[in-house]
Amino acid sequence: MATIEHSLLHPSMTDKEILAGLEIAKRNKVATACVKPYSISAARDILDGSGVSICAVVGFPHGSSTTVIKVLEAEDAVKTGAREIDMVVNVGKVLGGDWEYVTNEIRAVNDTVLKHGAILKVIFENGFLQDEHVAHLCKICTALTVAFIKTSTGFAFVKQPDGSYVSEGATVPRLRLMKANIGPTVQIKAAGGIRTLDEVMGAISLGVTRIGTSATADILEEAIRRGINTPPGFALVSPLDPLG
Numbered sequence: 001m002a003t004i005e006h007s008l009l010h011p012s013m014t015d016k017e018i019l020a021g022l023e024i025a026k027r028n029k030v031a032t033a034c035v036k037p038y039s040i041s042a043a044r045d046i047l048d049g050s051g052v053s054i055c056a057v058v059g060f061p062h063g064s065s066t067t068v069i070k071v072l073e074a075e076d077a078v079k080t081g082a083r084e085i086d087m088v089v090n091v092g093k094v095l096g097g098d099w100e101y102v103t104n105e106i107r108a109v110n111d112t113v114l115k116h117g118a119i120l121k122v123i124f125e126n127g128f129l130q131d132e133h134v135a136h137l138c139k140i141c142t143a144l145t146v147a148f149i150k151t152s153t154g155f156a157f158v159k160q161p162d163g164s165y166v167s168e169g170a171t172v173p174r175l176r177l178m179k180a181n182i183g184p185t186v187q188i189k190a191a192g193g194i195r196t197l198d199e200v201m202g203a204i205s206l207g208v209t210r211i212g213t214s215a216t217a218d219i220l221e222e223a224i225r226r227g228i229n230t231p232p233g234f235a236l237v238s239p240l241d242p243l244g
Helices: 016-030 035-047 067-080 089-094 099-116 131-143 170-180 197-205 216-226
Strands: 006-009 032-035 054-058 084-088 121-122 148-150 158-161 163-169 188-189 210-213
Touching: 006 016, 006 188, 006 216, 016 032, 016 035, 016 216, 032 035, 032 148, 035 067, 054 067, 067 084, 067 099, 084 099, 089 099, 089 131, 099 121, 099 131, 131 148, 131 170, 170 188, 197 210, 210 216
Parallel strands: 006 032, 006 210, 032 054, 054 084, 084 121, 121 148, 148 188, 188 210
Antiparallel strands: 158 163
């Protein structure tokens, strides 16, 4: 089973760059090409018959759209051709402890996506959250039978004590925390800062089944150089030691 989701989400990407990225996804038979909503049609044209699915983002990257808009965006995406939806939670509502709002929003989007034969991944944006928020979100997503939970968008910059801003993505402690708090039907997608083969294999060793990265080609080339068994789509085996 394919593991890598080739990310084509940077806001500066031109149509030409997106088309080139879709060809990379097709050539390497990854699990999905993860695209912005306006790129779904182009992805459908290029990936048709390739076995590579289309993943589209919703409420991306800040999760601040209303529930109604997230539902409409998700419905439009699946009707256009996306088979997987990555939706960002309302981070402010999570931090404020408004769990009823958070639960109702995830339920509404998940129900809509499932109705159209697609699946939902819920992006937590872990860099903004404390452990208790992550654990509670895991339990909500398990209760709602969401297909995947996801670490981050890769575009959230968290203020550090020295005043600088750092994007915090997939980390070992949070991946372990997520794994410990989900039910057996929920899978984990690690995304944010995963750019090397060791990082991919480390995440897999922690129970991750999907990896979101824009460094797909570099990771595959590294695997080939090192003689690591990589079936089509980066269904990587023989995990190395965990990340970090």
